[in-house]
Amino acid sequence: MLTVAAACLSLNIYFEARNQSIKGMALVAEVTINRVRHPDWPSRVCEVVWQNKQFSWTHDGKSDEPKEKKSWDQAQVVANDVLNNGCKVCNGATYYHHYSIKPYWTAGLISLGRVDDHIFYK
Numbered sequence: 720m721l722t723v724a725a726a727c728l729s730l731n732i733y734f735e736a737r738n739q740s741i742k743g744m745a746l747v748a749e750v751t752i753n754r755v756r757h758p759d760w761p762s763r764v765c766e767v768v769w770q771n772k773q774f775s776w777t778h779d780g781k782s783d784e785p786k787e788k789k790s791w792d793q794a795q796v797v798a799n800d801v802l803n804n805g806c807k808v809c810n811g812a813t814y815y816h817h818y819s820i821k822p823y824w825t826a827g828l829i830s831l832g833r834v835d836d837h838i839f840y841k
Contacts, residue, residue, distance in 0.1 A: 721795060721798075721799075722802075723764075723765060724763070724764040724765065724802060725795070725798045725799055725802055727764045727765035727768045727769070728748055728751055728752075728764050728768070728798040728801070728802065729791070729794045729795045729797075729798040730768065730783065730785070730794075731747065731748070731751055731768045731774060731776075732744050732747050732748050732794040732797055732798055733785050733787075733790060733791055733794040734774070734776035734777075734783070734785075735747045735774060735775075735776065736794075736835070736837070737787060737790035737791075737793075737794060738790075738836075739834075739835040739836060739837070740834070740835055741793070741797065742808060742834055742835075743834050743835035743836070743837060744793065744794060744797045745797050745800070745801060745807070745808060745809075746808060746809050746812065746815070746834055746837065746839060747815065747837070748797055748798055748801040749801055749806040749807070749808065749809040749812065750809060750812050750813060750814065750815055750839065751764060751767055751768060752764070752801055752802070752805075752806055753806060753809065753811060753812060753813045754767045754813050755767050757813055759813075760813075764802075809831070809839060810831055810841070811831075811841045812831050812839040812840060812841050813840070813841055814828060814839070814840040814841070815837040815838060815839045815840065816837065816838060817836055817837060817838075818833055818836055818837065818838050819836075825840060828840035828841065829841050
């Protein structure tokens with residue numbers, strides 16, 4: 720059984736990075752946790768995940784029910800690992816986006832590099 724925080728984090732990993740490597744999934748999880756720890760964002764995982772227009776899947780009008788069992792299971796494993804063992808690889812990242820776009824909000828942020836389909840920033 721997942722805790723509420725693990726369920727929200729698992730959903731975020733699944734919908735943001737289900738087609739990524741384990742490292743890519745972990746980085747998405749760690750960005751979420753780094754936001755929880757940062758004073759500019761809410762202090763709970765679910766509040767960060769569901770904050771207005773922070774993650775595209777939360778407002779795309781599509782179902783929020785995971786359909787790919789293998790990816791959903793992996794997202795849950797990664798979520799629990801990050802929640803239980805902390806951040807290991809993201810070096811303080813609090814933002815990311817798909818490599819194919821250039822959002823306006825990257826101005827002034829420090830790029831930490833690309834993993835799979837995402838570029839990470841702090």
